Structure formats: C-alpha cells, structure tokens
Amino acid sequence: MRCLVTGATGYIGGRLVPELLDAGHDVRCMVRSVSRLRDQPWASRVETAEADATDARRTREALDGVDVAYYLIHTMGRGPDFVGADRRAATTFAAAASEAGVRRVVYLGGLAPSEKLSPHMRSRVEVGEIFLRAEVPAVVLRAAVIIGSGSVSFEMLRYLTERLPVMTTPRWVRTRTQPIAIRDVLRYLVSWAAVEGKVNRSFDIGGPDVLTYADMMRVYAEVAGLPRRMIIPVPMLSPSLSSYWVGLVTPVPAGIARPLVESLRNEAVCREHDIARYVPEPPEGLIGFREAVALALQRIREAKVVTRWSSASTPGAPSDPLPTDPDWAGGSLYVDRQARRVDASPQAVWAVIESIGGENGWYSLPVAWRLRGFLDRLVGGVGLRRGRRDPRRLRVGDSVDFWRVEEVEPGRLLRLRAEMRLPGLAWLEMSVRPHEGQTVYEQRAIFYPRGLTGHLYWWSISPFHNLIFGRMPRNVAAVAEQACRPAVSARAGGGGRRRR
Structure with a gap:
C-alpha cells in the first residue's frame, strides 16, 4: 500500500x-x-x-x-x-x-x-x-x-x-x-x-x-x-x-x-x-x-x-527562518559575536558543541541559565527541563531545552532557534573551522526585536551577555582541549622517542 x-x-x-x-x-x-x-x-x-x-x-x-x-x-x-x-x-x-x-x-x-x-x-x-x-x-x-x-x-x-x-x-x-x-x-x-x-x-x-x-x-x-x-x-x-x-x-x-x-x-x-x-x-x-x-x-x-x-512545535514558539541578512530586519537585528582559537581538533570542538544542553549544560554560568529557564516557566514557556532526545547527537527539529535545532552541518555548524517566551525572535549559532593548526570556535547570538518591548528587552539583558555568552567560548574550548590532551601527550611522547 x-x-x-x-x-x-x-x-x-x-x-x-x-x-x-x-x-x-x-x-x-x-x-x-x-x-x-x-x-x-x-x-x-x-x-x-x-x-x-x-x-x-x-x-x-x-x-x-x-x-x-x-x-x-x-x-x-x-x-x-x-x-x-x-x-x-x-x-x-x-x-x-x-x-x-x-x-x-x-x-x-x-x-x-x-x-x-x-x-x-x-x-x-x-x-x-x-x-x-x-x-x-x-x-x-x-x-x-x-x-x-x-x-x-x-x-x-x-x-x-x-x-x-x-x-x-x-x-x-x-x-x-x-x-x-x-x-x-x-x-x-x-x-x-x-x-x-x-x-x-x-x-x-x-x-x-x-x-x-x-x-x-x-x-x-x-x-x-x-x-x-x-x-x-x-x-x-x-x-x-x-x-x-x-x-x-x-x-x-x-x-x-x-x-x-x-x-x-x-x-x-x-x-x-x-x-x-x-x-x-x-x-x-x-x-x-x-x-x-x-x-x-x-x-x-x-x-x-x-x-x-517536544519533536512537535511548542505552542507560541516562533517558526520563522533565520534572518541572515540584517536588511531583512530593517536594521533592527542585534548580534552578539564571540570567537576563540582552540588547541584541539575540529572534531573535538564539534563533539562539545553537538552535546550542548540537557545534562551537559551550556558551558556558561549555570545559575544564569537556570534563572532564565525558571522565569520562562513562570510565564508558561518550556524552560530548561525539556532536555534532549539524544545526549550526543542532534538532528534538525530536535528540541534542546528551550531551543529548537534549526540547522546542523555535521562538523561545522549548529544553529538553534529560541522557543522561550520573548518579545522577538532569537537564535544561537555555533560553528568551527580549522585555522593554522588550531580550531576557531565562532558563536553568534542573534535577536530580532518585536516592537519597543523587544528593544528594551535586548538592552536590559546586554549587561549580562558577557556572563552568559562570553563564557561559553572559553568553557567549550577548555572541554575540547581536555578531551584532546591524552592524545596530544601520547603523540608528543612517541615523537620524542623517535627523535632519540
């Protein structure tokens, strides 16, 4: 049939x-x-x-x-x-x-x-x-x-x-x-x-x-x-x-x-x-x-x-596409950019990115994320408790706490769309690329405000951006470097013996 x-x-x-x-x-x-x-x-x-x-x-x-x-x-x-x-x-x-x-x-x-x-x-x-x-x-x-x-x-x-x-x-x-x-x-x-x-x-x-x-x-x-x-x-x-x-x-x-x-x-x-x-x-x-x-x-x-x-859309959650062009938003697209060089392979950094959220947390100030999740629950949002379907792998459409996976390019890009209650639309984008023997981790937090309330919301949370988004690259890098350290040490030891 x-x-x-x-x-x-x-x-x-x-x-x-x-x-x-x-x-x-x-x-x-x-x-x-x-x-x-x-x-x-x-x-x-x-x-x-x-x-x-x-x-x-x-x-x-x-x-x-x-x-x-x-x-x-x-x-x-x-x-x-x-x-x-x-x-x-x-x-x-x-x-x-x-x-x-x-x-x-x-x-x-x-x-x-x-x-x-x-x-x-x-x-x-x-x-x-x-x-x-x-x-x-x-x-x-x-x-x-x-x-x-x-x-x-x-x-x-x-x-x-x-x-x-x-x-x-x-x-x-x-x-x-x-x-x-x-x-x-x-x-x-x-x-x-x-x-x-x-x-x-x-x-x-x-x-x-x-x-x-x-x-x-x-x-x-x-x-x-x-x-x-x-x-x-x-x-x-x-x-x-x-x-x-x-x-x-x-x-x-x-x-x-x-x-x-x-x-x-x-x-x-x-x-x-x-x-x-x-x-x-x-x-x-x-x-x-x-x-x-x-x-x-x-x-x-x-x-x-x-x-x-949570595979299905959540009531009240946005379903709009990513506004990649600032002109789309009439010049009202707010972006917080972060980047960091990591002494780890792109695969190691990607493994950290793809396992983000749920039991693994957000590699940032935990109390700030928990507070944001709690406030979202108070107004009827999904909060942080949805977790993940799989602890290690993500696919388009998966929910990750109060985010939804909008795009996955394995080994390169993860884009999450916010499903928390917001006066606007928000995305979190994380990507990796090799550069001169290292890996560059790049991160963008994107917000498209709706009305005056949306603009006020962005500026009211701006002082906390460094606490939340600023710490993420450093902590993601630390976890990836720690994962690579045993392999790096083993290679270094082997190389020394060969030189002798």
Whole structure:
C-alpha cells in the first residue's frame, strides 16, 4: 500500500513511518517543512510533500496516488482559534482525500465521554466526526493516556512521580483511565493499512489495565525503584492552576499541560473492544501498564528515545527562518559575536558543541541559565527541563531545552532557534573551522526585536551577555582541549622517542 503520514515530525508520526516501512508499505510524509525530516534515519526511504493541511491545492497534490492516509495533526490548544483551525484543516484534508481517490483515512483521536468535554477534547472529537461524515471511509482510533518513552503523558507522569515524594494533587488524580502502550498504538495504526473492506467508524483502544492517575504514579514509583509516594488530593486546584503546577514541576509547559489536565478530569475507559474483530490481539496479549512503564524506562536508560513529545512545535514558539541578512530586519537585528582559537581538533570542538544542553549544560554560568529557564516557566514557556532526545547527537527539529535545532552541518555548524517566551525572535549559532593548526570556535547570538518591548528587552539583558555568552567560548574550548590532551601527550611522547 502507498501510505501518506501527516505529522511525521511529531511523536506518533515519527514512530509510525519506520513501522509502516518495515511492514512493506510505501510511505509519503506530508509536512510543512521538508527540512525537518532531513536527518531522520528513514528519510531516504520515503517520499516527501511540503503542504499545510489547510492548503487545499497542496494537500490534494500530496494525496495523489495514496491508498491510506494517516491524519496525526493535533494543535494541543495552540492559539486562540485552535478549534477553528482544527476544523478547517480536517475539512480540507477530507475533501482533498476524496478528490485524490484515497481508500481510507486513519485518525488517532482521544478517548473521552460524550459530555462535559474540555475544548481540546471537543475539538478532537469534532475532527473524528468530520472524517466519519466525509466521502472517504475513515477509521477513528480513540486512545487515552499513551505510555512510551518520550510521550508527553509519560513525561508528565514520570517527573511528577520522581520529583514529588509527597504530593498535594487535584481531584483528577482519582479519575479512572485506560492507558495504552505506544507499541500497541503503533500496531493498531499499521494494521489498518492492510485491513480489507470499507470500514467507517470509531474504535476505542486501550491496554488491559484500568487505573486512576494516582494508581499510575504509585505503579511508576514501584517500577522505577522509588519509595512509595504519598498522594493527598486537594479539590480546589482548578485545571488552570494545575497546568501551571505541572508546568513548574515537569518539562511539559503550561500551554501543553492544560489540555492534558482538562482531559484527565473525565473518565477515559474503553466502552467497546470491537477493533479485535479487524485487528486481532497478539498471542501474548496487549501490553499492561507496568510492562509499558518498564519498557519506556529501559529505552530512556539506553538513550534510545526515537521521538519525543517536544519533536512537535511548542505552542507560541516562533517558526520563522533565520534572518541572515540584517536588511531583512530593517536594521533592527542585534548580534552578539564571540570567537576563540582552540588547541584541539575540529572534531573535538564539534563533539562539545553537538552535546550542548540537557545534562551537559551550556558551558556558561549555570545559575544564569537556570534563572532564565525558571522565569520562562513562570510565564508558561518550556524552560530548561525539556532536555534532549539524544545526549550526543542532534538532528534538525530536535528540541534542546528551550531551543529548537534549526540547522546542523555535521562538523561545522549548529544553529538553534529560541522557543522561550520573548518579545522577538532569537537564535544561537555555533560553528568551527580549522585555522593554522588550531580550531576557531565562532558563536553568534542573534535577536530580532518585536516592537519597543523587544528593544528594551535586548538592552536590559546586554549587561549580562558577557556572563552568559562570553563564557561559553572559553568553557567549550577548555572541554575540547581536555578531551584532546591524552592524545596530544601520547603523540608528543612517541615523537620524542623517535627523535632519540
């Protein structure tokens, strides 16, 4: 089958693509920016189409010749009119699928009751209904909490449990839900590419366990080898307050945490298991919650997290290209330049650059970075807690704390775009080049202000530039030189013996 996957830069889509390829299907990825897929290990095995789902013409072209289309686009409450944006995108995509002669649309939605839904869940239900009413037969899979390394639900559960041995929690921790392992979600999605017949309906999908959120935190603590957690529900915490609380404790920013918290207020338990008539369960059965947690933790410990929730764009984050020409900004582009010669190989310096952020830090004044991250969290930003997908390697689209990788030229250039809350757009660019037997490390911090507030922001932080950006070249050089020192000493010793 020829399959089209939307949302291939996101958590589910990025894992679905290789599963479809391994199952023998031809895959085309529809993304808004093809460059975001460039560094994916499977990029050379897929076709790509650049289109926004609200663009009827481009979407129709992307769907040409496709048998099964996977619709994995969710706004997670991004922007004031996210409901309208979801509706327009789904309507446009459904019409384009019909014109292109697509055989089936598969949509992954949310498991929820039919009343008292949050705006986010109402929108996901509406998108499913749009596809079920359309001309192309649709399969709508409705899942609750998805458990897997890097999923936003798992990250929220993980950090809440690990960082709070005693928790005063909202009432939603007592709501029942039916979590499902990411492996089972992917198995269901892939299977629908081969199911015969016209099927047009929704299916509830969930794992074998029904638990409250409090139960899930206790089980997580047991699997992770943590002491038993004490959970004290507090009824007065609203979803809004809860989202900020989650945003301060976990890597999940308030803008993403709020729709998740709102959806957890409602019981999310499967009311049917009809999908088994079309996609039989594996001989070993569905993966239970405890095993799903153990598998996720194993992937994290082995540094094998394939995709993360932060792979997708963060609400409110800029998506503008790098303003390489100062004239583009009307003369209002601020640049802080730093450079340093390093007594280390370009490869050693690049290894330091590519491992920046996350547990390795930013080779500068740690307290200043932590303070900036904390202030970003207070205003609903992502802060520093997102970390990295991989501790040593970066690819375009990866998140690194409150930055996004915009460009990687291995061994030469790394460009990061800021996703913190700012009155403007910001980038951090680091590059290396050989020069007269040494390596030159160059660094640019770039800021494009928006309005008077943006200019005031830049000048207010200018006195701290040397503390933050000025120290980075010196510390990057020190780490790279230290890494090269044993090799240099060995070569020097060998040379001396030869001279003798």
